[in-house]
Amino acid sequence: MSKQAFQDSYPAEFSHCYGCGHDNPHGLQLKSYWLDEEDRTHTVAHFTPKPYHTGGVPDKAYGGLIASLLDCHGTASAAAAAYFKEGRKMGTAPILRFVTASLSIDFLRPTPIKEELTLYGEITQLEGRKATVALSLSANGEPCATATMIAVALKPE
Numbered sequence: 433m434s435k436q437a438f439q440d441s442y443p444a445e446f447s448h449c450y451g452c453g454h455d456n457p458h459g460l461q462l463k464s465y466w467l468d469e470e471d472r473t474h475t476v477a478h479f480t481p482k483p484y485h486t487g488g489v490p491d492k493a494y495g496g497l498i499a500s501l502l503d504c505h506g507t508a509s510a511a512a513a514a515y516f517k518e519g520r521k522m523g524t525a526p527i528l529r530f531v532t533a534s535l536s537i538d539f540l541r542p543t544p545i546k547e548e549l550t551l552y553g554e555i556t557q558l559e560g561r562k563a564t565v566a567l568s569l570s571a572n573g574e575p576c577a578t579a580t581m582i583a584v585a586l587k588p589e
């Protein structure tokens with residue numbers, strides 16, 4: 433894993449996100465990294481839910497939590513890939529920030545709340561301002577959700 437999470441390179445004005453902003457004390461503060469620094473195609477993040485992230489039954493996670501984690505890991509992965517494609521260090525100006533245009537999730541099985549969850553991302557396409565990201569969320573090596581995201585880079589203005 434890289435020493436610095438993708439989200440730690442976001443400038444202060446973009447660090448309030450509920451899912452991954454390091455300046456949001458009420459948020460999830462997700463942190464995403466390259467899976468392999470030598471092969472910058474896949475990304476990873478880990479998150480252990482809190483008891484209050486429950487979705488109806490005490491030992492299973494709320495679907496909105498899963499969507500939030502996939503959302504933030506996907507946009508962070510898109511930004512990292514775009515910086516890498518431009519040969520630039522993350523966070524350098526001009527800032528590249530992606531927002532979610534579309535997020536389609538398949539919930540495959542209930543997600544346990546007491547385990548560490550692992551998120552993977554793969555940038556399958558990056559053309560112009562648009563990135564397509566294949567995402568998954570697993571617990572104990574078993575996929576609980578998969579998703580496809582279209583993320584779009586904000587225009588400089």
Ligand SMILES: CCCCC/C=C\C/C=C\C/C=C\C/C=C\CCCC(=O)SCCNC(=O)CCNC(=O)[C@H](O)C(C)(C)COP(=O)(O)OP(=O)(O)OC[C@H]1O[C@@H](n2cnc3c(N)ncnc32)[C@H](O)[C@@H]1OP(=O)(O)O
Pocket residue numbers: 446449451503504507529530531532533534560561562582584585586587
């Ligand atoms: C949280 C910020 C939300 C507000 C955004 C404003 C300012 C924020 C500033 C910075 C944010 C910084 C950090 C955010 C941190 C974490 C984010 C976590 C993830 C989120 O929680 S983020 C919130 C939910 N998210 C939104 O709040 C987006 C609302 N939305 C829009 O702001 C526009 O809708 C936008 C920008 C998406 C596109 O608008 P646009 O005018 O810039 O670009 P355009 O329409 O030309 O699309 C360009 C290419 O994307 C394709 N495309 C567009 N939409 C598509 C779709 N749905 N499906 C398939 N393809 C699509 C087109 O087909 C074209 O493709 P092609 O180039 O191939 O023709």
